[in-house]
Amino acid sequence: xxxILDGFLKTCPxxxxxxxxxxxxxxxxxxxxPGNKTGENCDICKNKGIVYYxxxxxxxxxxxxxxxxxxxxxxRSVRRINSSGLKDTIRLKTxxxxxxxxxxxxxxxxxxxxxxxxxxxxxxxxxxxVGAGKTHICTAVVGELxxxxxxxxxxxxxxxxxxxxxxxxxDDDYQELIGEYKTAEVLYIDDxxxxxxxxxxxxxxxxxxxxxxxxxWRYQNKGLITILSSQLTVREIVIxxxxxxxxxxxxxxxxxxxxxxxxxxxYRLNGMF
Numbered sequence: 001x002x003x004i005l006d007g008f009l010k011t012c013p014x015x016x017x018x019x020x021x022x023x024x025x026x027x028x029x030x031x032x033x034p035g036n037k038t039g040e041n042c043d044i045c046k047n048k049g050i051v052y053y054x055x056x057x058x059x060x061x062x063x064x065x066x067x068x069x070x071x072x073x074x075x076r077s078v079r080r081i082n083s084s085g086l087k088d089t090i091r092l093k094t095x096x097x098x099x100x101x102x103x104x105x106x107x108x109x110x111x112x113x114x115x116x117x118x119x120x121x122x123x124x125x126x127x128x129x130v131g132a133g134k135t136h137i138c139t140a141v142v143g144e145l146x147x148x149x150x151x152x153x154x155x156x157x158x159x160x161x162x163x164x165x166x167x168x169x170x171d172d173d174y175q176e177l178i179g180e181y182k183t184a185e186v187l188y189i190d191d192x193x194x195x196x197x198x199x200x201x202x203x204x205x206x207x208x209x210x211x212x213x214x215x216x217w218r219y220q221n222k223g224l225i226t227i228l229s230s231q232l233t234v235r236e237i238v239i240x241x242x243x244x245x246x247x248x249x250x251x252x253x254x255x256x257x258x259x260x261x262x263x264x265x266x267y268r269l270n271g272m273f
Contacts, residue, residue, distance in 0.1 A: 026060055026088040027052045039074055042058060042067040073150075076204030080146050085155030086188075090146065093139035099267070104129075104233060104259050108137050115255050116144055123226040127233045128259035133230040135190055141227060142188050149151070151225070154184035154215075159194045166206045182217040185224065189214075192230035208241045219247045226251070233258045 035048030045051050045065035055061045081087050095113075100106055108126065115124045123142065126134040145151040156162075168174045181187055192211065195201040218224045228248065230237065234256060238245030249256070259265060 013185055023229050027054055030060070037071065037072055040067065050243040062203070068159045077113060077148070078152075082148060084142070085152040085157070085161075086146075088143060089139055090143045094143060095140045098133060098136055098140060098238050102265065104265060105133060106255060108259070109132060111255065111257050112137050112141050116141060118255075119220055120225045122253060122255045123228060123248065124252040125227075125234065125248060125256040126229045126259065127236075127257070128231070129261045129263075129265045130231055131268045132259040133267060134259070138188055138190065138229050142186065145186050145225065152185040154181055154187050156187065156189045158189060159196065162207060162210055169206070178213060181214050183221075183224070186227070187214070187224065188227040188229075189219065190229050192228055193232055193237065194230070203240055208244060211244050212241070215244060217246055219251060228252075 030052045032046060034046045037047040042065060045067060049065055049068050049071070050062045051065045052060055052062045053054065081090055084090070098105070098109060100109060111126075112124070114141050115122075117254075124138070126138060138252065142153055142155070146153045160225070164177055165174070168177055193203050193207060195203060195207075215226075218226050232240070234245060234249050234252065237248060
C-alpha cells in the first residue's frame with residue numbers, strides 16, 4: 001500500500017518522503033513550517049495545503065489539508081467572476097444595497113427572490129423605464145447564482161458585446177464566440193436591443209439575427225438559466241421581431257415585469273423632479 005497519496009508525490013519534498021522517525025519529530029517540524037498559500041489562514045497546515053503524518057511503518061507521508069476544499073471553492077468563484085464579465089460590478093450591485101423606495105422597486109425585488117426560489121426553468125425579464133434599477137436587480141440575481149450557488153455565468157452587455165459579434169459573423173471563430181452565450185449555464189443579457197441613439201443608430205437585421213440565434217438555442221434547451229433586461233417592453237420587442245419577442249414572452253410567463261415609463265423612477269435623476 002502506498003504511503004503517500006499519488007496526488008502529492010510532487011508536493012512532498014524528497015527528503016520528507018522516506019525519512020525515518022528517530023529522535024526528532026519531523027512531522028511536527030514540517031507541519032509547523034509556514035507555507036505561501038493565500039486567501040485564508042489555516043492553523044492546521046500553516047498555509048501549505050498539505051499535512052504531514054507518520055504512516056504505520058513510521059515513514060513520513062503527507063495528505064491534503066482540509067482547508068484545500070474551501071480554497072478551491074474560492075478559486076473557482078474568482079475564476080467564475082473573472083470569466084462572467086461582471087468582475088467590476090458583481091459585488092457592488094447586491095440585494096442588500098438595492099434601494100427600495102417605491103412600489104415598483106418592491107415588486108422588482110419580490111420577483112427576483114421568487115425567481116431564485118423557483119426551479120428557474122422560466123426566463124427572468126425586466127423591461128421599461130431607464131434608471132429604474134433593472135441592471136442592479138439582475139446583477140444581484142446573477143451574484144447569488146454565481147457566488148452562492150456555484151453557477152457558471154456569462155454576461156452579455158448588448159451595446160458593447162454585440163457589435164463585436166457582428167464584426168466576427170463571417171470569421172472562423174464566430175461560432176465559438178457566440179457559443180459561449182448560447183450554451184452558458186446562466187446567461188444575463190443586459191440592455192437587449194440597446195442602440196446608440198445619440199448617433200441615430202437603430203436595431204438592425206444583424207442585431208435581430210444574433211438575438212434570435214442565442215435565444216432560440218436557449219429556448220430549445222430548457223435547462224439553461226436566462227436573465228434579460230431591456231429598455232423595451234416585451235410588447236415592443238415583439239414589434240421589433242415577432243420570433244424573438246414571442247420566445248421571450250412564452251418563456252418569461254410569471255417572471256416578467258414591465259416598469260412603466262416615468263422619468264421620476266430614474267434614480268440617476270433623484271432630486272431633479
